[in-house]
Amino acid sequence: MAIKDAPTVDTIDFDEAEAYNPDRPISSLIRTQLLHLHHAEYLSKIPAKERTNININTLHTEGQASEYIQQVTALLHKYGKKSKPARKKASGKKPAGKSKKAKPAAKKRASRK
């Protein structure tokens, strides 16, 4: 048995070029995202000289907003805190839901820095 045996269902094609509109005015959701990321620029440890200094009130379209969002997201990743990485379960270990108590993860782990 393989995927080739699966019954298929077609998705519906549409004119992506016609639908694509980076000049669409931003929704309240993206406006909120801009505000949050603007706060994040100043709340995080991004050095002042690397902040975008972009006035988010000048961003009106999805295309404009996405450029700003990209810049700040990249900076947050660059300067943000990275806590202990999500640890992989040891091979073959069952989810804790099957036992009464979760077992501790292996002691030695590669750093993710």
Added chain:
Amino acid sequence: MSQGLDNLKHIVVLMMENRSFDHMLGGLTQKNAKINGLQGNESNPDGNGDPVQVSPTADYRGQLNHDPDHHFPGVDVQIYGGAAFAPGRTTTMDGFVKSYGTQSPNVDDSHAIMKYFAPQNIPVLTTLATEYAVFNGWFSSIPGPTICNRAFAHYGTSFGNVDMNLFLVSAADKAKIPTIYQRLAAGGHSAKLYYYDQPSSTMEIVNLITDQSFFGVFSDFVADCKSGNLPDYSFVEPNYSDHPAPDGTRLLATDQHPDHHVLAGDNFIGKVYDCIRINPKLWQSTVLLIVYDEHGGLYDHVAPPDCQKDGFKAPESATGVPGLTFEFDRLGIRVPAVLVSPYIARGTVVPGKGEANGRIFEHASIPATVSKHFLGKDEGTVREQNAETFLDLLGDNLRPDNDCVFFPKAMKG
């Protein structure tokens, strides 16, 4: 324990944006009467007092040029028909057109809020809903907008917020109420929040400020599915905006937030499903939940039920409803939710409010389920501890490949 649960290694949640149950899945009642959608005669009065009936004429875009109100006061009007706050108010679910009428240039435009999709027009979501399990009673966690509702999926609470403001979790709360990602990591399990790409980023800004360890992008999700390295728990966010890819090609928003193209989102759901479906080992050990964060102001006929108080209170100044201090004791409006696994029987309908053996789910059901399965304990917030979990829907019978659909064109997108 069922065979499906015994084999389960990965839980994947895809959370879409701003569509109600009836708007997306209401038309399925005509195919399966057990699905609590639309009979076709439901109506709301418009600004002239004339009834506006539901109709299967929702379009992919262009009908909701004004983003329908889904902030707390607007949803209050939708649920209570505009009646002023008073203890014991009756839920009427007849204020949707009235609410949209305040945003529409004329009365006729306000009727769009009652339109829903004919099932054949959104084939991926409706196929998955009928091929696997659909929930009649999955509600957003708060009768309000995106950010506070999504918070319930990550934390099991919104820390008292009912709006879109950035909430910064205090050190005390952070220690008391860690995210599901932090809890999993502490328990030796892997978890990742995959946002689409950096220009789209994430709505989970609080974590992005404080901790980047749990983030990936959608291309990582695709690769992790292919290589079999999917974390124990994955939360996938769609693309929130139209923007160019690094190579200059067009990337359409896939979140289905009005007025983004609904088919772009339907195809994206298909791609997420296919990424799991195409890897045989992953397919047999994964459950995929497709759910919407809130209803986006669009009509649904089921009144949100009361729920366990959250322990937080939102004052009148936050709710924007005169006289109403919200104690998080009522859920938000119903949203589409579909659970996929080869261990789920075709045509499963999970009964909801007012039905025999009805069960009420909300976004706190997500961390509650993940925690229960991987950490083996019912922990987390009050709402999580009172939330229904959904892995009991996995049975003993593994459906063969020739019984589980595939969307070949979605993978090419």
